[in-house]
Amino acid sequence: DGGITQSPKYLFRKEGQNVTLSCEQNLNHDAMYWYRQDPGQGLRLIYYSQIVNDFQKGDIAEGYSVSREKKESFPLTVTSAQKNPTAFYLCASSMPRQGSNQPQHFGDGTRLSIL
Amino acid sequence: AQSVAQPEDQVNVAEGNPLTVKCTYSVSGNPYLFWYVQYPNRGLQFLLKYITGDNLVKGSYGFEAEFNKSQTSFHLKKPSALVSDSALYFCAVRDIAAGGYNKLIFGAGTRLAVHP
Numbered sequence: 001d002g003g004i005t006q007s008p009k010y011l012f013r014k015e016g017q018n019v020t021l022s023c024e025q026n027l028n029h030d031a032m033y034w035y036r037q038d039p040g041q042g043l044r045l046i047y048y049s050q051i052v053n054d055f056q057k058g059d060i061a062e063g064y065s066v067s068r069e070k071k072e073s074f075p076l077t078v079t080s081a082q083k084n085p086t087a088f089y090l091c092a093s094s095m096p097r098q099g100s101n102q103p104q105h106f107g108d109g110t111r112l113s114i115l
Numbered sequence: 116a117q118s119v120a121q122p123e124d125q126v127n128v129a130e131g132n133p134l135t136v137k138c139t140y141s142v143s144g145n146p147y148l149f150w151y152v153q154y155p156n157r158g159l160q161f162l163l164k165y166i167t168g169d170n171l172v173k174g175s176y177g178f179e180a181e182f183n184k185s186q187t188s189f190h191l192k193k194p195s196a197l198v199s200d201s202a203l204y205f206c207a208v209r210d211i212a213a214g215g216y217n218k219l220i221f222g223a224g225t226r227l228a229v230h231p
Contacts, residue, residue, distance in 0.1 A: 004158070033218070040124070042205060042221040043159075050216045058218070090158055094217075101147050101166045101209065104219060106158030 002027045006091050006107035012115045013078065013085060021076045021110045023091035030095065032074035033104065036060060037088040046089075049074055078112060086113050117142045117210040121222035128196045129230050136191040136225045138206035147209035148189045149219065150180055152202050159205060165189060176200070196229045203227075 004025045013019045025032065031050045035043040045058030049068040063082025068074055074093075078085045088111050092104040118141045128134045140146055147166055151159040163174025170182045180191045191204060206222040 006158075031216070040223060042223040043219075045218060048216070048218060056216070092159075101164065103149055103151075103161040103164060104159075105161070106151075108158045109156070111156070 004091055004093055004105055004107035006089075006110050008110060009108070011110055011112045013112060014115050016080045018077055018079050019112070021078070021089055021091075021112070023074045023076065023107060024072055025074075025091075025093045025105075025107075026072060027093055027105060028071075029093035029105070030071070031093060032068070033092040033094075034058075034064075034066065034074070034076045035090045035092065037090055037109075043090065046076065088112075117208050117220050119148075119206050119208050119220060119222040121204075121206055121225045123225050124223075125226045125228060127228045127230065130198050131195050134193050134196040134200070134227065134229070136204050136206075136227060138189045138191065138222060140187050140189060140206075140208050142208055146182075146189075148180075148182065149207040149209075150174065150178070150189075150191050151205045151207065152176075153205065153224075154202050162191070162204075196227075198229050198231055201227055201229045 007022045033048045034046040044060050046064050047066040049055035065077045088109050090109045091107045094104045095102040120139045149164045150162040153159050162178050163172050165172050165182045173179045178193050203224050205224050207219040210220050
């Protein structure tokens with residue numbers, strides 16, 4: 001079955017450490033997204049990518065970095081510059097970029113906590 | 116800028132009763148609206164969308180939503196609630212980012228609790 005796989009499901013970060021969250025999709029979607037979910041705040045967009053080797057900052061990109069070397073993969077690195085990284089991180093993908101009205105498909109998330 | 120509001124943090128309903136989860140929006144141009152559901156420790160699942168056409172949109176699991184342009188609302192409804200409908204529900208509107216690429220703006224979410 002096609003879908004989006006996020007790993008790991010739970011992740012712990014030590015002070016000063018960078019950690020990378022994995023997101024892989026086999027839906028052949030061009031666009032991929034990273035969101036952060038905090039209680040009572042809904043989802044906030046961190047980064048998005050509409051095509052390989054291109055990505056754009058979302059609303060809360062500071063302290064995060066991404067890469068898009070392959071269509072299927074869009075890893076997110078939470079750097080030590082992100083002072084409040086504890087949250088639930090969701091990856092999503094969708095069909096062709098411009099003008100699309102297709103829904104986004106979501107993975108099952110990674111919960112990141114500070115040790 | 117595009118935005119959505121979900122005015123209720125939580126909605127409580129008895130099993131078998133009709134349910135409504137409210138959403139209002141603010142957009143420039145024609146709205147593209149979506150409803151998603153999230154179960155604990157899971158990602159979001161798409162329920163339904165409004166792009167154009169009939170104001171009553173039918174979606175997954177017996178849910179439907181009514182688009183009301185004059186009231187700028189897109190409320191989610193179900194005629195008879197199930198305990199298994201208990202979850203977190205998000206309304207979203209499509210926004211056009213720089214370069215013409217689309218992205219979603221989400222509401223804060225409404226927790227639905229269906230009691231036996």
